[in-house]
Amino acid sequence: MLELSVIETAFTPWQSLAGGVLIGLASVLLMLSLGRIMGATGILAGVLTPSAHPDKGWRLAILAGMVSGPLALLVLTGAMPAVEVPVSMPMLVLGGFLVGIGVTYGSGCTSGHGVCGMARLSRRSIAATLTFMLTTGLTVYIIRHVLGA
Known part of the structure; x- marks a missing residue:
């Protein structure tokens, strides 16, 4: 039989609020500055599709920001975020x-x-x-x- 275990999640209202505000702010800024939707899969698909999207610069910048976030945390706090x-x-x-x-x-x-x-x-x-x-x-x-x- 399939072995499953209970996954408990910590209640982190301030971190969750801060994350939500940052995602919302990034979405609004992308819409205001470039008129684009902040859909992560669409952004990634635009980078991976050979010639369908000539505007890869901003897409690469957003993906770099998503990947470099934990590195910024490492620089600021001296520790990488715990990922389980x-x-x-x-x-x-x-x-x-x-x-x-x-x-x-x-x-x-x-x-x-x-x-x-x-x-x-x-x-x-x-x-x-x-x-x-x-x-x-x-x-x-x-x-x-x-x-x-």
């Missing part, structure tokens, strides 16, 4: 594959739909975000209560 991944590598690969399918069929990810699309009152983004959240809740319920983790 309590699942096996096959589960990570499966999860990544499922997320890839979801963002393809949903025409975007949680950052594009949940942060930017909902702020623009896009019906499609509101429907997508509701679908993300309902699916997440159902998955957690099944894993914790049906499968007994």
Whole structure:
């Protein structure tokens, strides 16, 4: 049988608030400065697609910022952020594959739909975000209560 364990998450309201404010601010600044949506998968796809997106400079800058964040924390605090991944590598690969399918069929990810699309009152983004959240809740319920983790 599948062995599962309970994954507990710490309640960090101030860190969560700060992270949300920074994501919102970055999204607004990108929209104001370049008129672009801050959807992480779209930004990454624009870098990886050979000639479809000639505007790779700002995309690379955003991806560099996402990757260099932990390095900035290391410089400021002397420690890298703690990252715990309590699942096996096959589960990570499966999860990544499922997320890839979801963002393809949903025409975007949680950052594009949940942060930017909902702020623009896009019906499609509101429907997508509701679908993300309902699916997440159902998955957690099944894993914790049906499968007994």
